[in-house]
Amino acid sequence: MKNLSLALNAVLVVAVAVLYYLHFKGDSSASSGSSAAVTADGRAIVYVNADSLLNNYDFFKDTQKAFEQKGTQLDVELNQKGGAIQREIQIFQQRAGGMLAAEAQAKQLELQKKASDFENYRQKAANDLSVERADQTEKLYDNIFEYIKKYNNDNKYQYVLGYQKGGGILFADSKLDITQKMIEGLNKEYKATQPKTEEKKEEKK
Known part of the structure; x- marks a missing residue:
């Protein structure tokens, strides 16, 4: 989790540069529906x-x-396969003394x-x-990065900073916190991509 948070902060730092570019490329006036943001040298900052x-x-x-489920399933599968091989080896060790040399050698090579x-x-x-995990992590950051651009x-x-305890930002005024709005927007977009299982259940009723 900590590594993901650190990486996310790195993504947000890149997003700062993009937002800075987008601001000067487009209309510099803020929308009337914008969240409150403190400015530094005339630059709007949130985190x-x-x-x-x-x-x-x-x-x-x-x-x-x-x-987590895939990891658990893989562990179970590997334990089963590994355990089966280990049992074969133990049986071979018990019977090796009564086997012909050629037979024992062939079995040993097989094992x-x-x-x-x-x-x-x-x-x-x-x-x-x-x-697969790396691909999903990249998709996670892409989702966040793209939503930041749309939100902006x-x-x-001009600046969307990434904050976490122990990070580079030692203090952040809660008035500048747009985390909840980001969460709501990201979850709304994610929900729209998911199969509408609940609606299907209602239709069956």
């Missing part, structure tokens, strides 16, 4: 609490839950191959899960 945003963003919560194949499978499965079309902020 987003990175930890709160992640903890309350439904996309992040759903993907975290999905990866070595099974163990090697299992290790390759374990590494590939773990790597595939890691790659109306508000014309």
